[in-house]
Amino acid sequence: MAEFLGNSRRTAYCGTVREDRIGETLTVAGWCQRRRDLGGLIFIDLRDRTGIVQLAFDDATDRAVFEKASSVRSEYVLVAEGTVRERSSKNPNIPTGNIEIFVTSLKIVGESETPPFEILDNTNVSEDLRLKYRYLDLRRPSLMNNIIFRHKVAKITRDYFDENGFIEIETPMLIKSTPEGARDYLVPSRIHKGSFYALPQSPQLYKQLCMVAGFDRYVQLARCFRDEDLRADRQPEFTQIDVEMSFVDVDDIQNMAEGYIKRLFKEALGVDIETPIPRYTYKEVMERFGSDKPDLRFGMELIDLSETVRGTAFPVFASALAEGGSVRCINAEGGAEKLTRKELDKLTEYAKGCGAKGLCWLKFGHDGVSGSFLKAVTPEEIEAIKQKAAASEGDVLLILADGNDANVLPTLGLLRLRVAEKLELERKGYKFLWVVEFPFFEFDKEAGEWVAMHHPFTSPLDECIEYLETDKGKVRAKAYDLVLNGIELSSGSIRITNPALQAKIFRLLGLTDEEAKKKFGYLLEAFRYGAPPHGGLAIGLDRLVMQMLGAGSLRDVVAYPKVQNASELMTESPAEVPQKALDDLGIAIKQ
Ligand code: ASP
Numbered sequence: 001m002a003e004f005l006g007n008s009r010r011t012a013y014c015g016t017v018r019e020d021r022i023g024e025t026l027t028v029a030g031w032c033q034r035r036r037d038l039g040g041l042i043f044i045d046l047r048d049r050t051g052i053v054q055l056a057f058d059d060a061t062d063r064a065v066f067e068k069a070s071s072v073r074s075e076y077v078l079v080a081e082g083t084v085r086e087r088s089s090k091n092p093n094i095p096t097g098n099i100e101i102f103v104t105s106l107k108i109v110g111e112s113e114t115p116p117f118e119i120l121d122n123t124n125v126s127e128d129l130r131l132k133y134r135y136l137d138l139r140r141p142s143l144m145n146n147i148i149f150r151h152k153v154a155k156i157t158r159d160y161f162d163e164n165g166f167i168e169i170e171t172p173m174l175i176k177s178t179p180e181g182a183r184d185y186l187v188p189s190r191i192h193k194g195s196f197y198a199l200p201q202s203p204q205l206y207k208q209l210c211m212v213a214g215f216d217r218y219v220q221l222a223r224c225f226r227d228e229d230l231r232a233d234r235q236p237e238f239t240q241i242d243v244e245m246s247f248v249d250v251d252d253i254q255n256m257a258e259g260y261i262k263r264l265f266k267e268a269l270g271v272d273i274e275t276p277i278p279r280y281t282y283k284e285v286m287e288r289f290g291s292d293k294p295d296l297r298f299g300m301e302l303i304d305l306s307e308t309v310r311g312t313a314f315p316v317f318a319s320a321l322a323e324g325g326s327v328r329c330i331n332a333e334g335g336a337e338k339l340t341r342k343e344l345d346k347l348t349e350y351a352k353g354c355g356a357k358g359l360c361w362l363k364f365g366h367d368g369v370s371g372s373f374l375k376a377v378t379p380e381e382i383e384a385i386k387q388k389a390a391a392s393e394g395d396v397l398l399i400l401a402d403g404n405d406a407n408v409l410p411t412l413g414l415l416r417l418r419v420a421e422k423l424e425l426e427r428k429g430y431k432f433l434w435v436v437e438f439p440f441f442e443f444d445k446e447a448g449e450w451v452a453m454h455h456p457f458t459s460p461l462d463e464c465i466e467y468l469e470t471d472k473g474k475v476r477a478k479a480y481d482l483v484l485n486g487i488e489l490s491s492g493s494i495r496i497t498n499p500a501l502q503a504k505i506f507r508l509l510g511l512t513d514e515e516a517k518k519k520f521g522y523l524l525e526a527f528r529y530g531a532p533p534h535g536g537l538a539i540g541l542d543r544l545v546m547q548m549l550g551a552g553s554l555r556d557v558v559a560y561p562k563v564q565n566a567s568e569l570m571t572e573s574p575a576e577v578p579q580k581a582l583d584d585l586g587i588a589i590k591q
Pocket residue numbers: 180201202203204240243491492493536537538
């Protein structure tokens with residue numbers, strides 16, 4: 001790093017000094033982590049982005065330097081020159097723990113008030129306070145290292161795609177809306193009063209038009225903006241590794257992405273990811289795990305009991321089956337102890353909160369079988385259920401029945417996660433999978449209409465095109481997700497390039513030809529001038545880095561994140577603007 005040391009005549013970064021430099025005179029610069037006064041001795045832990053080195057001052061130190069050292073307080077910025085020497089009492093906990101710098105010259109180049117919290121990795125200061133003083137928070141080595149790691153990920157990403165013939169192209173931020181299923185952030189235009197730009201939810205259409213232009217392979221570390229109610233794993237602005245390729249099919253895109261993942265994990269973490277990454281259809285993951293982003297770090301697959309209990313007199317099961325639904329369970333293996341009556345009641349409430357009518361359970365305890373519906377079924381039926389679920393002593397079965405299979409699967413999928421947490425199942429490593437053949441449409445109950453599950457530019461599977469008009473629920477798409485440890489890391493698809501098919505899809509999604517033309521006319525037009533077959537995907541960089549680091553929150557991998565209500569606590573954005581600015585834009589605020 002020597003060439004980057006700056007102009008303060010710094011000759012070493014604090015955290016890099018080792019025994020091999022004993023006897024050398026060095027200049028270091030950084031922040032005072034802490035100062036210890038032991039009578040005639042002063043020690044200062046000096047911190048920069050690479051770590052800490054100990055500065056020492058003793059009776060041999062020039063008195064003026066010693067005096068200055070004794071005036072140093074936490075977070076003062078110092079430049080110190082001195083000789084590296086062996087420490088008399090070594091600190092095995094830090095990499096520089098065998099040496100110290102005996103200071104001969106000290107400059108205080110920045111003073112600090114007492115900071116609102118101490119700069120420590122294991123801090124229990126409230127997150128709001130840390131976010132208000134984010135620049136202090138970022139001084140904490142763990143957070144700073146996360147951001148530096150993120151930089152490495154970005155670097156490897158650019159290298160990989162560059163080496164594979166991709167061209168990085170910046171697409172505009174002030175655009176016309178691109179639908180990805182969220183609300184747009186809007187930017188009013190001053191020149192065109194009453195008109196608004198949207199910030200991109202993704203560069204989707206621009207990257208497709210790059211293919212029409214002939215760039216063949218596009219990549220961008222693209223900032224995207226989606227105005228959604230925030231959950232723990234969302235930020236209103238985020239970064240995607242956005243990719244598009246021409247003359248490809250699903251496999252080509254998946255292979256390219258796998259090569260990237262493999263290279264990235266090896267280079268950044270030294271971890272080998274096995275490829276090819278397993279591919280599951282949407283139908284299969286829903287039936288086996290009750291989720292389109294299953295966590296494969298543990299088993300506990302869903303078990304279909306429908307045939308096992310067909311003919312039962314138990315009304316809950318019987319009516320579900322009579323209505324054409326299903327009865328399914330998960331086996332919480334060895335859960336009999338931990339899943340007490342109280343826990344099972346809580347799980348029942350949880351299942352109801354997820355939309356289930358109720359939850360049936362069967363416990364194979366050491367003192368016999370207990371259950372929520374024992375009296376309603378025969379011992380033979382219990383035995384048959386036990387066999388089918390491969391349950392043994394110590395296991396608990398959680399069973400859901402519903403006249404609509406689509407209600408059973410996701411709720412059982414959520415219970416599977418909840419139970420894994422309760423039973424503290426080991427969830428280690430990085431389990432990737434592809435989910436393919438997503439449904440093209442999904443029915444939005446609130447809006448009462450069919451919407452595109454991925455986006456309207458996604459190509460339906462060739463064999464499903466015939467159902468477009470007759471049976472929307474049956475149409476599957478050339479769409480795929482990359483999932484890691486239960487998190488959707490990436491989505492993508494092969495795109496429609498036939499203008500007639502694209503126009504038809506818009507119509508099926510409820511847009512009149514007029515509306516489609518107004519919103520996406522330029523795309524339909526572009527397809528009339530020679531559109532190569534193309535497809536792509538976008539990998540969420542923030543989520544990827546968070547998973548790689550095992551961080552608890554996106555806020556731990558974003559330098560200046562927003563909080564749950566979409567505000568940024570340090571700058572206090574969003575903020576009101578002067579009346580003049582509103583007037584210029586022709587905007588009046590409704591109270
Ligand atoms: N634009 C899509 C998204 O942001 C990804 C893609 O289809 O490439 O989810």
